Amino acid sequence: MISYEPELLESEMPAVTPDYVTSLDAAEAVKALAEVDEIYRPPITLFYLKDLYYKEIAAALELPIGTVMSRLSRGKAQLKEILLRKEKGLKV
Amino acid sequence: MDKKEAREILRAYRADLFEIDDPDITEALRMAAEDPQLQALLKEEQAFDRAFSDILKDIEPPDGLMERILSGVRAIAESQIRDAKIVWWRHPGTWAAAACLTALLVVAAVFKQNKSLPPPVGELDLLDSFARAAAGIRPPFGLWISETTKSMT
Numbered sequence: 339m340i341s342y343e344p345e346l347l348e349s350e351m352p353a354v355t356p357d358y359v360t361s362l363d364a365a366e367a368v369k370a371l372a373e374v375d376e377i378y379r380p381p382i383t384l385f386y387l388k389d390l391y392y393k394e395i396a397a398a399l400e401l402p403i404g405t406v407m408s409r410l411s412r413g414k415a416q417l418k419e420i421l422l423r424k425e426k427g428l429k430v
Numbered sequence: 431m432d433k434k435e436a437r438e439i440l441r442a443y444r445a446d447l448f449e450i451d452d453p454d455i456t457e458a459l460r461m462a463a464e465d466p467q468l469q470a471l472l473k474e475e476q477a478f479d480r481a482f483s484d485i486l487k488d489i490e491p492p493d494g495l496m497e498r499i500l501s502g503v504r505a506i507a508e509s510q511i512r513d514a515k516i517v518w519w520r521h522p523g524t525w526a527a528a529a530c531l532t533a534l535l536v537v538a539a540v541f542k543q544n545k546s547l548p549p550p551v552g553e554l555d556l557l558d559s560f561a562r563a564a565a566g567i568r569p570p571f572g573l574w575i576s577e578t579t580k581s582m583t
Contacts, residue, residue: 380500387489
């Protein structure tokens with residue numbers, strides 16, 4: 339039986355290759371971050387650029403921890419999707 | 431903690447920023463140790479985070495980054511509140527509900543008016559025989575006899 343659970347679908351998506359990620363320069367990485375939806379961008383930016391822990395992000399953004407977790411999770415998924423499209427040479 | 435929560439926590443977890451006394455992280459890591467799917471997810475997320483943060487480690491975040499992010503977050507929150515206030519009366523459902531309510535009130539008023547006037551005597555019999563004829567039911571035997579004899583005379 340085929341399952342359509344979003345988590346399973348997500349895990350079946352092709353992942354961006356580690357080699358591609360390491361080949362990026364800082365400007366490309368920042369550009370990819372800037373393309374993440376504005377709702378997910380603040381926690382993901384603080385996570386990677388300011389190295390903030392998720393509880394510190396929740397305190398800084400005055401958001402519940404659960405909201406930050408969920409936005410981080412979705413933001414990372416979106417960031418990987420953006421990088422994957424760039425890797426495949428598609429226009430984002 | 432269920433598997434979905436554990437996934438979210440593991441995605442938000444970075445070994446280099448880990449607080450040892452965080453019970454949520456500890457629990458999610460314990461689940462990952464016992465579940466191969468979560469283990470694979472953790473491994474992939476850690477590899478990605480390490481690679482991506484390595485690229486950014488030499489960048490000095492611009493001055494005022496935090497302030498800009500916070501003002502952006504506030505602007506989003508305010509626009510969400512504003513939209514929530516405006517949208518309710520623009521929603522087609524609101525108009526549909528209002529139309530249904532009006533129609534219901536009209537029907538109720540008409541029904542109440544008709545109910546106050548009893549149908550003339552004989553009309554009920556006529557309605558009854560029409561309904562029975564439509565349903566293919568014969569009238570009660572006595573009534574059928576009287577109708578039949580009436581039609582014969």
